[in-house]
Structure formats: structure tokens, C-alpha cells
Amino acid sequence: MKILLISPTEKGIGGVAQHVQGLSQFLTNQNHKVDIISSENTFTIPVKGLKNPSFMLSSFLKTRSMKGNDVVHAHNIPSALAMKKTSGKKVLSLHGIYSKQITALHGKIYSNISKNYEDKALKWADVVTGVSKEVCDYYSKNGFDVKHVPNAIDLNSFPKKATKRFENQIIYAGRLSKEKGIDVLLDTARRLPPEYNLLIAGIGPEEEKVRNVANSKANVHYLGYQSKQNTISLIRGSDLLIQPSLMEGISSTLLEAMGCGTCIIASNVGGNMEIIQNEKNGVLIEPNNVEKMLDKISNLLLENEKRVAMSAEGLKTAIKYDWKQVGKLYLDIYESIFH
Numbered sequence: 034m035k036i037l038l039i040s041p042t043e044k045g046i047g048g049v050a051q052h053v054q055g056l057s058q059f060l061t062n063q064n065h066k067v068d069i070i071s072s073e074n075t076f077t078i079p080v081k082g083l084k085n086p087s088f089m090l091s092s093f094l095k096t097r098s099m100k101g102n103d104v105v106h107a108h109n110i111p112s113a114l115a116m117k118k119t120s121g122k123k124v125l126s127l128h129g130i131y132s133k134q135i136t137a138l139h140g141k142i143y144s145n146i147s148k149n150y151e152d153k154a155l156k157w158a159d160v161v162t163g164v165s166k167e168v169c170d171y172y173s174k175n176g177f178d179v180k181h182v183p184n185a186i187d188l189n190s191f192p193k194k195a196t197k198r199f200e201n202q203i204i205y206a207g208r209l210s211k212e213k214g215i216d217v218l219l220d221t222a223r224r225l226p227p228e229y230n231l232l233i234a235g236i237g238p239e240e241e242k243v244r245n246v247a248n249s250k251a252n253v254h255y256l257g258y259q260s261k262q263n264t265i266s267l268i269r270g271s272d273l274l275i276q277p278s279l280m281e282g283i284s285s286t287l288l289e290a291m292g293c294g295t296c297i298i299a300s301n302v303g304g305n306m307e308i309i310q311n312e313k314n315g316v317l318i319e320p321n322n323v324e325k326m327l328d329k330i331s332n333l334l335l336e337n338e339k340r341v342a343m344s345a346e347g348l349k350t351a352i353k354y355d356w357k358q359v360g361k362l363y364l365d366i367y368e369s370i371f372h
Contacts, residue, residue, distance in 0.1 A: 034367060035066045035101060039115050040108040041088050043071040047208050048184065049108055049128050051261070051285040052164070055187055056106075059360035068102075070095060070115065081238055085111040093118060104367050113154035122370040124363075125158035126182065127168050129282045129303075159370050162363075164282045165304030180366065184283035184304075185359035188292050188351065192262050195293075197270035198254075199230035201334050204271040204295075206264050207286050209237030214277030214300060219246050220323045221277070221330075222253045229334065234259045234267060269293040272340065273333055279320050281305050288354050291315075291347035296340045298329050308354075314346035 040053040053069065060067050070092050078087040092115035096105075102121030107113050110131040116123050131151050155161055155177050162182040163169040169179040203225075209215055219242060222231050233243055234256045247255035259267065268274055274290040276299040283304035290297050291308075297315035299305045309315040316333065318325040333340045 034103040035121075036060055036068075036104045036106060036367070037096070037099065037102045037119065037121065038067060038069045038106050038108070039092060039096070039112040039119075040069065040071045041085060041111050042073070043069050044073050048282060048285045051186075052126075052128065052184055053108055054261075055185055055356050056360065056363065058187065058190075059356045060363075063360070063364070088112075089114050104370070106363075106367075107158070110151050110154050113157055117154075117157040122367070123158045124160045124162065124366060124370075125155065126162045126164065127172065127179070128164050128184075129280065130168060130171050160366050162366065166307055167303045168282060182362045182366070183307075183354060183359060184285050184288065185354050185356045186285060186288045186292055186351065187356045191289075191292055192266050192269075194266045195270035196263070196266040198232070201229045202232065202271045203229060203273045203275060203330060203334075204232045204234065204267055205275055205277075206234040206259075206268060207276070207284075209233075209235050209239040209243055211239065212279050213237075214279050214320060215239040215242065217277040217321055217323055217326065218275070219243065221275070221326045222246050222250060224323065224327060225250070225252060226331070227252055229330065230254065232256055232267060232271065234264055265289055265293060268295050271295055273298060273330060275326065275330070276300065276305070277320065277326060278302055278305070283308060283354075287315075288351050291344075291351035294344045294348050296333055296344045297347065298326065298333070308350060310346075312343075314343055314350050316343075 042050040043053045044050055057067050072088050075095055076091040077084050089111050096115040096119040100120050105116050105119045105121040106124040107116035108126050109128050161179045163179045164184045169181045172179045205218055207213055230252045232254050236258045243255050247253045268290050274295050274297050278300050281303040287308055300320040301317040302320055309317050311317040316329050
């Protein structure tokens with residue numbers, strides 16, 4: 034098959050980018066022809082609030098004349114307009130609840146506009162998929178048939194190297210933005226005991242805040258953007274990965290940590306509750322709870338046996354989310370549209 038993937042992003046360590054990279058690799062390995070349109074090869078205005086609208090317009094203009102695709106697979110709502118006007122059967126994958134994300138980032142006025150557009154966009158697709166059960170349930174309640182295809186990882190591609198810079202090494206890896214709970218992360222960092230070291234890997238709109246805390250605390254280390262391979266080596270070398278998100282789909286970072294055998298503390302939101310069984314393969318805490326985060330960090334760093342047991346359970350979970358399993362679900366969906 035000839036498959037066109039459309040996504041606001043395909044590079045970096047963000048969840049959507051990782052998903053598109055993994056899907057592209059899986060499909061290519063299965064001998065399908067894959068093209069990608071993303072902000073990396075399409076004009077966008079790199080200003081907060083304008084990046085997605087400019088991508089919507091430029092990707093729409095770019096794809097209008099494209100012919101001969103068997104399947105056009107758009108990722109997230111900003112890609113839907115380009116999908117609508119391109120030849121081929123249409124699949125739209127939702128990596129979160131778009132209107133809720135817009136509310137969190139830009140406020141209520143933008144949310145009402147986005148909700149209206151969102152409802153139209155879902156009707157343009159032959160099949161809609163959601164990466165978490167929360168996403169599927171939300172859109173199903175609004176009258177849409179949404180199939181569950183989770184996020185995935187490629188365990189075979191993980192580097193075996195473990196980058197351990199410190200004893201009691203904790204890592205946050207991901208986008209530095211409000212919905213990722215960066216304020217909680219930084220409050221935790223400010224109060225972190227000196228014998229624990231926190232590495233922060235990623236870029237995003239809250240980068241300056243992160244730099245300021247790292248500059249003022251000897252045990253907080255801002256690493257900026259890291260390649261996928263470096264990020265996984267850093268996760269593998271860490272004793273804990275923390276993820277204080279306020280909203281989350283099926284987080285590829287959590288799956289990667291599990292695949293590395295690194296213990297997790299994450300907020301009990303969205304898809305995190307699908308992946309993590311509390312106190313079995315990781316620890317779940319309420320969002321916006323710095324006290325609980327600090328308490329669980331100390332608890333797990335002191336209780337080595339408990340941490341190792343959770344990590345082993347996490348590895349079993351990660352195997353279920355390998356691209357070998359998840360990729361087949363997408364291929365089944367592509368083939369079902371033609372029958």
C-alpha cells in the first residue's frame with residue numbers, strides 16, 4: 034500500500050512524534066511505501082498559538098494536489114484538514130482530547146472554536162482511532178465510533194547503554210509545557226533533598242523556568258533537547274522516572290521507562306491509569322501533589338527491592354505495547370476500509 038502520514042510533528046521526543054516515527058518504521062519494514070507531511074517539512078509559524086493553525090493551512094495546500102495514496106493517516110485534529118482533501122481512504126488518530134488540551138493551553142474562548150472544528154474533523158475520516166480508552170470513551174459519548182489503538186514502542190531499537198551520572202538519579206523526559214505538570218516538577222525540584230539528583234530532558238515553552246531552577250539548585254540538571262537514543266540511555270541509567278502530567282494519553286515515555294526496567298511515579302490521569310497498576314508496575318499519585326511526589330521519591334529510592342520488583346512488572350507491561358503487536362492493529366484497520 035501507499036500510505037501518507039500527516040502529523041504536526043515527526044521528530045523529537047514528544048508522544049505524537051514518537052508514534053509517527055514508530056508507525057512509519059513498522060510500515061516500511063512491512064514493505065509499504067510511506068510518505069510523511071509534518072511541520073519539519075512544511076511551513077509553520079514557530080510562535081505559540083500560531084504553529085498548529087499555520088500547519089493546518091500549509092499542509093492543506095501541500096496535499097491538495099497529491100494523488101495515488103491508498104491510505105491517508107492523519108494524527109491529531111490539526112492534521113485533519115489536509116487529510117480531508119487528499120486522495121485515499123482516511124484514518125484519523127487522536128492522541129488526546131483536543132478541545133480539553135486547547136482549554137488548558139489557551140483558555141475557554143479558543144476551546145469553543147476548537148470543539149466545533151473537532152466535531153467536523155472526525156466526520157471527515159473513514160475510521161477514527163484513539164490512543165487511550167479515555168480518548169475513545171470521550172468521543173464515543175459524543176456520538177463517534179472510535180477504535181482503540183494504543184501508543185507503542187520498538188523495544189528492539191532501544192540502546193543497551195545506561196547513562197548513570199549520579200547515585201539516586203531521577204529523570205523527567207518530555208515536553209516542557211504546562212499540561213505536562215512542569216510547575217509541579219519544578220516545585221518538586223526546588224525541595225528535592227541534596228542527595229538526590231534530578232535530570233530534566235526536553236524542550237518547550239516553559240524552558241526558561243526550568244533553566245532558572247537548574248541554575249539555582251546544584252542537584253537539578255537541565256539537559257535540553259536529547260536524541261531518542263540518548264534519552265533512552267538516560268532513562269535506563271536512572272533509578273526513577275517521574276511524570277507529573279495534568280493530562281496524558283498513552284505516554285510513550287512511560288512505556289519506554291518500563292521497557293528500560295526503570296521504576297515510574299506518574300500522575301493518575303488519562304492513559305497513565307491504563308498502563309500503570311498502582312504499586313504493582315509503578316506508582317500513581319494525584320496530579321498537583323508535590324508532597325506526595327517527594328514522599329514517593331524518597332520511599333522508592335530507599336526501598337530497593339520494591340523498586341526492582343515494580344521495574345520487572347513494568348517490563349512485562351511494555352512487551353504488550355511493542356510495535357509488532359500494535360502495528361498489526363493499524364494494518365487490520367487499513368485493510369478493513371477496503372472491504
